[in-house]
Amino acid sequence: MxxxxxxxxxxxxxxxxxxHGAYYYxxxxxxxxxxxxxxxxxxxxxxxxxxxxxxxxxxxxxxAKTIGQLLDRYxxxxxxxxxxxxxxxxxxxxxxxxxxxxxxxxTSIKPRHIYQYVDKRSAKTAAKREVEVLSHAYTKAVEWGxxxxxxxxxxxxxxxxxxxxxxxxxxxxxxxxxxxxRRKSGSVLAIQAxxxxxxxxxxxxGDLLRLTVSxxxxxxxxxxxxxxxxxxxxxxxxxxxxxLREAVTLAKLVRPVSLTPWLFCNRRGECYxxxxxxxxxxxxxxxxxMERVLEETKVKEHFTExxxxxxxASDAETLEHAQALLAHADSRLTxxxxxxxxxxxxxxx
Numbered sequence: 362m363x364x365x366x367x368x369x370x371x372x373x374x375x376x377x378x379x380x381h382g383a384y385y386y387x388x389x390x391x392x393x394x395x396x397x398x399x400x401x402x403x404x405x406x407x408x409x410x411x412x413x414x415x416x417x418x419x420x421x422x423x424x425a426k427t428i429g430q431l432l433d434r435y436x437x438x439x440x441x442x443x444x445x446x447x448x449x450x451x452x453x454x455x456x457x458x459x460x461x462x463x464x465x466x467x468t469s470i471k472p473r474h475i476y477q478y479v480d481k482r483s484a485k486t487a488a489k490r491e492v493e494v495l496s497h498a499y500t501k502a503v504e505w506g507x508x509x510x511x512x513x514x515x516x517x518x519x520x521x522x523x524x525x526x527x528x529x530x531x532x533x534x535x536x537x538x539x540x541x542x543r544r545k546s547g548s549v550l551a552i553q554a555x556x557x558x559x560x561x562x563x564x565x566x567g568d569l570l571r572l573t574v575s576x577x578x579x580x581x582x583x584x585x586x587x588x589x590x591x592x593x594x595x596x597x598x599x600x601x602x603x604x605l606r607e608a609v610t611l612a613k614l615v616r617p618v619s620l621t622p623w624l625f626c627n628r629r630g631e632c633y634x635x636x637x638x639x640x641x642x643x644x645x646x647x648x649x650x651m652e653r654v655l656e657e658t659k660v661k662e663h664f665t666e667x668x669x670x671x672x673x674a675s676d677a678e679t680l681e682h683a684q685a686l687l688a689h690a691d692s693r694l695t696x697x698x699x700x701x702x703x704x705x706x707x708x709x710x
Contacts, residue, residue, distance in 0.1 A: 372452035374436055375459075377404075377411075384411035408448055409441040425507050428470065428495075429463030434505070435498040444567060444587045445638020454491040462495070467502065472513045479519060489519050528701040529664050529672045534560065536658040540650075550615035551625060552650045556669060557608035562599045563673035563686040566666050570633050570640060572624040577609060586688045597688055674699035 369379045376387040384404045388396045396402040396418065404411035416437040425431045432455050440451045461478060462470070475492055482488035502508050537556060542549035559569060567587050576583050581600040589595045599605065609624070616623075618630035625643075627633055633643040647666065654660050670687065674695055677683035684695045 372456050412437050412441045428465045429459050454494040470512050472516045475517045524698045527668050533660045536660050554612035559669045560673050561605050563670050570625050573622045671699045671701050675702045
């Protein structure tokens with residue numbers, strides 16, 4: 362029975378481990394010459410760097426025979442191009458997929474296997490997201506020439522999650538923005554400035570927390586959404602309005618450190634995101650802010666940062682404007698998930 366992996370190594374490819382803040386590959390016995398004679402080969406400090414070095418060393422095979430081999434290449438070439446938080450989620454998904462399906466021949470999977478995979482898991486939502494990763498890996502398999510067609514695309518119909526319907530009313534925003542801060546900077550004031558900008562732009566959490574002062578130009582806020590940075594590279598310019606200028610000015614004023622490139626920063630003047638793509642400090646601030654809102658204001662129903670993004674889309678006058686604000690490639694996603702106001706219908710006369 363294989364040895365149980367330490368918590369910090371869960372989700373990593375086989376024989377990988379994290380030691381003193383860097384990623385290492387435990388070289389199989391007899392293969393040391395291909396890895397500079399080392400038994401523990403240092404791959405890199407960050408996951409993207411580690412995957413790149415590993416890919417270069419392995420000289421990826423031209424053919425994959427098993428699902429596990431396909432997932433290995435997917436982890437090497439595709440996952441590092443995603444957002445850091447998505448990379449972490451994909452790593453967990455790949456680990457679970459390898460454990461169940463890794464030994465199967467690449468060409469043997471059928472739609473029934475997908476249904477069985479989801480059916481046997483108690484965590485249905487997680488299983489469906491893992492299937493999404495597997496499906497994308499098979500899409501890449503067709504692109505890489507392993508297969509002529511995707512074996513289960515458009516042939517599996519899994520019941521999706523019901524979209525959230527929470528719509529934040531205007532009076533609730535007023536209540537949140539009226540919450541008194543106990544300090545002259547940071548925490549409550551930073552969250553309130555963040556809310557103002559998010560409600561005006563609809564920016565994703567990652568894009569908003571990574572804004573720098575240099576992104577503020579004469580014509581507006583220049584943003585390259587993280588979801589398209591490594592694909593289309595599409596750039597957006599959120600044009601200035603009086604309200605947006607005021608919100609950005611407030612965000613600058615309430616920073617705990619003034620000499621920092623970040624619009625939102627921690628007490629050390631650093632970006633809230635760490636190398637692993639997590640923003641634990643910000644998440645704690647948001648959680649504490651919401652606790653005070655529910656205790657000290659008239660707001661009684663919890664809402665998330667994602668609900669703020671949905672309010673921005675819902676309050677836009679047209680679907681096209683909402684889609685542009687949220688930087689969605691497909692308006693159907695905007696309509697189905699983010700437009701949460703009830704549709705007004707004029708009755709017949």
